[in-house]
Amino acid sequence: MPFLASVLPVLLLLFGLTLLWLELRHRLRPASPLQLIPGPFSVRRRAQGLEVTGDITIRNPHARMEVMVPEIRVEPVLLGRSDLAELRTVTRITPLHPDEEARPDGYWAAYIVKGRKSTGARLRLQLSGPAGVDLEGLLDTLWIDLHWVNYGPFGRLHRRHGLLVPVQKPEPLDPAQAEWREGEACRVLPLRTHLLGVLDDPFDVLRRYGGELLQSGDILTIGETPLAVMQGRYHHPATVEPSMLARLLCRVFHPTSSLATACGMQSLIDIVGPARVLCAWLAGTALKLVGSKGGFYRLAGDQARLIDDITGTTPPYDQTIVLGPTDPEAFCRDAARDLGVGIAVVDVNDLGRVKVLASSPGCDEELLQRALRPNPAGNANERTPLVLVRPA
Numbered sequence: 083m084p085f086l087a088s089v090l091p092v093l094l095l096l097f098g099l100t101l102l103w104l105e106l107r108h109r110l111r112p113a114s115p116l117q118l119i120p121g122p123f124s125v126r127r128r129a130q131g132l133e134v135t136g137d138i139t140i141r142n143p144h145a146r147m148e149v150m151v152p153e154i155r156v157e158p159v160l161l162g163r164s165d166l167a168e169l170r171t172v173t174r175i176t177p178l179h180p181d182e183e184a185r186p187d188g189y190w191a192a193y194i195v196k197g198r199k200s201t202g203a204r205l206r207l208q209l210s211g212p213a214g215v216d217l218e219g220l221l222d223t224l225w226i227d228l229h230w231v232n233y234g235p236f237g238r239l240h241r242r243h244g245l246l247v248p249v250q251k252p253e254p255l256d257p258a259q260a261e262w263r264e265g266e267a268c269r270v271l272p273l274r275t276h277l278l279g280v281l282d283d284p285f286d287v288l289r290r291y292g293g294e295l296l297q298s299g300d301i302l303t304i305g306e307t308p309l310a311v312m313q314g315r316y317h318h319p320a321t322v323e324p325s326m327l328a329r330l331l332c333r334v335f336h337p338t339s340s341l342a343t344a345c346g347m348q349s350l351i352d353i354v355g356p357a358r359v360l361c362a363w364l365a366g367t368a369l370k371l372v373g374s375k376g377g378f379y380r381l382a383g384d385q386a387r388l389i390d391d392i393t394g395t396t397p398p399y400d401q402t403i404v405l406g407p408t409d410p411e412a413f414c415r416d417a418a419r420d421l422g423v424g425i426a427v428v429d430v431n432d433l434g435r436v437k438v439l440a441s442s443p444g445c446d447e448e449l450l451q452r453a454l455r456p457n458p459a460g461n462a463n464e465r466t467p468l469v470l471v472r473p474a
Contacts, residue, residue, distance in 0.1 A: 104327065104356040111323070114232035114239050115144040116151070116195060123205075123247045123281055125224075131210035131217050134224055134247055136281075137178065139202045142195040150233040151201070152192035158207055159225040159398060161277070166220060169211045178202040192233075221249045223277045225398045242318040244402065246279030246311075254291050266452040267474045271295070272459050272466035277396075280314040287312070288417055288425070291468055301424035301450060301471045302417075305459060306388060306407055306439050307395055308467035309427055315405040319345040319392060322403070327356050331363055340391035340403075349403050353385050362386075384439075388429070396463055410440035418442030430454045432461050449473060 123136030142149055156173045160166045177184045179193055179201045195201055205226065211217055226245040231238060252274055262269040273291045284304070292302050310316065324344035332347040340346045351359050359382055366378030379386045388406025395404050407413070410427040417425040426441040428450065436454045438447050453471040460466060 101357040101360065104360065108325070108351065108356050112236035112239065114149055114234065114236055114241070115142055115147060116149050116232050116241075117141045117143065118228070118230070118241070118243050120243075120245050120280060123245070125247065125249055127218075128208070131208060132221070132249065134207040134209065134249075135204065136245075136247070137202055137204050138228070139200055140195060140230075141200040142197060144197050146197045147234060148194050148196050150192055150194050152231050152233050154190050154203065154228070154230040156205060156207070157227040157229065159227060160209070160221055161223040161225060161398065162221045164220055168215065169209060169217070169221065172208045172210075174206045176204040176206070178204055218250060223248050223250075223398075240320070242321050244316070244318065244398065245281065246277060246398065247281065248276040248279070251276040254294060257295050260295060262472070263458060265456070265471075268449055268453045269472045269474060270453050270458045271470040271472070272464070273468040273470060274464070274466050275468060277465060278308050278312055278467060280312060282312045284309055284312045284413065285417060285420060288421060288468070292421070292470060295470060296421060296423050297472065298423070299473055301426055301441075301445055302421065303426045303428045303450065303454065303469045303471060305467045306410070306427050306429045307390060307399075307404055309410065309413065310388075310404055310407040311395075311399055313408050315407060316399060316402045317349075318402050322348050322352075324348040325351065325356065327351065327360065331359065334363075340389045340394055341386065343391055346389060346391040346403060349389055349405065350382065350386055353405070354383050358382060387437075388439075396465075407439070414440045414442040414445075426450055428454060430457050430459065432457050446473075 119139040119141060121137035121139065123134060126133045140151060154175060156175060158171045158173060160169055174188055175190060176188070177190060177193065185191065193201055207224065209217060209221065224247040226247060228243045228245060230241050232241055255273060260271055262271050275287060275291050278287060288302060296302065322345040325348060328348040328351055329344045332342055332344050335342040341350060362378050362381035365381055369377035385406050390404040392403065393400050407427060414425040414427060424442050424445040426445055427439040429437040429439060434455045436451050438450055441447060450471060454469065459469050
């Protein structure tokens, strides 16, 4: 015992220094301050096909650091419900620098974004097909895969952002044609939407697809993943640099877990920090030894349960890591005030598991559990992220 009493303070000191080193290494790793902010995009019919145009803004919030953008390119991906092999795309990027004229040949000259300054670009994509082909009948959604390079004191970083532009949007459901499903002391109505993305406003989506159907006492639910992607809470694994800690810890999780890959685990570390993740793993392991499961997820925070690794969501987000939504409580509160009905953010699967992440004041969560247990929204490509629940 005297030996243990003398060694324990040393071990605790070493552990504390290890946590400090992990946090410092994490916070001082190479990172660029530049932020890419997508603006509104429009889809117009032209004689030769469709034209998609929109602006992006590149902002530097850092007070002093100057960052160069030497390269930027677009890789469009066409999504539809039939073969799109005959469709063609032509892309053009026009710089919108505040102090330089754009070159007529479309060349992107390396540009310096000074501290607390912004620049931008206009993207134009022309979509065409063989004569007589109904482009809008074939094409459903355009995924703009944007690759750009940041160059500065941190080195040379390759950044990648995906923007989803819906080419078609279904009409809101007519109340007279609504096919309600009977549940346990309730009625349930899945609402079909277009494929949602960062260019969509969540409040506008709720108003567009639910507005005409809503009645007093209803609860309108939205899946946590669709809300997260509208908030821009997703990124490509190519932009993640797994640390040694992420590579080690991910190996102890079940293969089906989103934390069982180095990039998935690093995504959690980037949110809550390496010290919390390591402490949560150590404490969770100790709790598991005494028969208490789930300790890691409780200690690591809500995002540990909400992260979806690649293949965890519907295309094209199946190639990205999707995080949990930001401040779902505030979203529910504001949306309920706007629409006059209950609002809930939920996570539901085919195994009958229903988790209500957040709900507006007065929502009957027991009702939601009964109504959503059969998973009326589905987990495939139904595109029904909204479910309207009405008490019987």
